[in-house]
Amino acid sequence: MTLTLEHVVKKYKDFTAVNDLNFSIGKGEIFGLIGQNGAGKTTTFRMILDLQEQTSGNITWDGAPIKKINRDLLGYLPEERGIFPQMKVEEQLVFFGELRGMDRKELKSELDFWIKRFDIEEKRYDKAETLSKGNQQKVQLIASFIHKPKFLILDEPFSGLDPVNRDLLKNAILLLKERGTTILFSSHQMDNVEELCDHLCLLKRGVSLFSGSLLELKKQYGKTKLTIRTDYPIEKLEKMTGVLEAKEERDEYVLKLENESFAQSIFEAVSNGLYIEKFSLDYLSLDEIFKHKVGGDNE
Numbered sequence: 062m063t064l065t066l067e068h069v070v071k072k073y074k075d076f077t078a079v080n081d082l083n084f085s086i087g088k089g090e091i092f093g094l095i096g097q098n099g100a101g102k103t104t105t106f107r108m109i110l111d112l113q114e115q116t117s118g119n120i121t122w123d124g125a126p127i128k129k130i131n132r133d134l135l136g137y138l139p140e141e142r143g144i145f146p147q148m149k150v151e152e153q154l155v156f157f158g159e160l161r162g163m164d165r166k167e168l169k170s171e172l173d174f175w176i177k178r179f180d181i182e183e184k185r186y187d188k189a190e191t192l193s194k195g196n197q198q199k200v201q202l203i204a205s206f207i208h209k210p211k212f213l214i215l216d217e218p219f220s221g222l223d224p225v226n227r228d229l230l231k232n233a234i235l236l237l238k239e240r241g242t243t244i245l246f247s248s249h250q251m252d253n254v255e256e257l258c259d260h261l262c263l264l265k266r267g268v269s270l271f272s273g274s275l276l277e278l279k280k281q282y283g284k285t286k287l288t289i290r291t292d293y294p295i296e297k298l299e300k301m302t303g304v305l306e307a308k309e310e311r312d313e314y315v316l317k318l319e320n321e322s323f324a325q326s327i328f329e330a331v332s333n334g335l336y337i338e339k340f341s342l343d344y345l346s347l348d349e350i351f352k353h354k355v356g357g358d359n360e
């Protein structure tokens with residue numbers, strides 16, 4: 062299923078929450094929607110799912126409006142967390158699966174698989190309210206895709222999970238992609254977006270600052286981050302041609318270059334033909350790009 066947004070606008074009275082949003086998500090892609098609090102991510106999800114109507118613009122699935130889509134093809138983890146507190150974990154998941162018309166046998170095997178995968182086997186017959194917040198979130202996550210949707214929307218799925226569970230979720234997302242599911246998610250954790258996304262859209266106060274592939278975004282900034290571990294004095298590094306900034310971070314120096322072409326002459330000076338432990342020229346991290354784009358005057 063391909064999802065397309067064209068010139069989508071959402072206004073609440075005089076306030077524009079989403080302003081002329083355009084992007085497209087192809088089958089089997091993982092797409093990240095990133096932006097600060099209040100950027101318009103949840104509003105966008107809700108419009109895509111027809112839970113609220115856009116003020117103007119078009120949202121289509123394989124060219125057809127959302128109202129024509131069989132809802133069982135979609136899965137959604139809303140930002141508001143919540144499951145039935147009194148229901149046992151397994152009961153709960155069977156309930157959601159059957160609600161979406163799943164066959165009992167298939168439901169059972171999916172359930173076994175994901176309960177194990179998310180490491181909540183021992184909680185299977187416990188009431189949901191007795192689970193920790195993170196475990197409740199895992200149950201809600203499984204509930205969002207237990208019916209094998211073709212398109213899955215996850216609003217902040219990583220928030221509130223510890224690093225081990227974040228990894229479990231990351232691997233689950235990759236597995237769902239392998240199975241052909243298209244996934245759209247939002248996150249404040251840029252490392253997760255960086256590791257998972259093929260494409261992304263960066264929102265600032267409802268306006269898209271960038272929409273495209275992660276590599277395309279990285280190439281806008283070039284390989285301008287140079288990390289060196291050396292005894293060479295920082296005062297000298299700072300003065301080299303092409304170096305905009307040099308900082309000491311633990312036992313390394315991190316340099317900001319004007320562009321990547323300056324790296325070679327720096328290497329020659331610093332190594333001076335000898336062994337050097339670390340010399341690494343990289344793109345900026347998504348986190349750095351995000352802060353630059355969102356923090357700067359980029360509208």
Ligand SMILES: Nc1ncnc2c1ncn2[C@@H]1O[C@H](COP(=O)(O)OP(=O)(O)OP(=O)(O)O)[C@@H](O)[C@H]1O
Pocket residue numbers: 073076078096097098099100101102103104105140
């Ligand atoms: N029903 C509403 N009436 C008026 N304004 C609203 C309504 N719903 C959302 N907004 C506003 O629209 C903007 C976008 O909200 P939205 O919830 O989409 O942001 P978000 O990117 O999901 O933020 P967060 O990361 O905090 O979840 C916010 O300024 C919010 O206050």
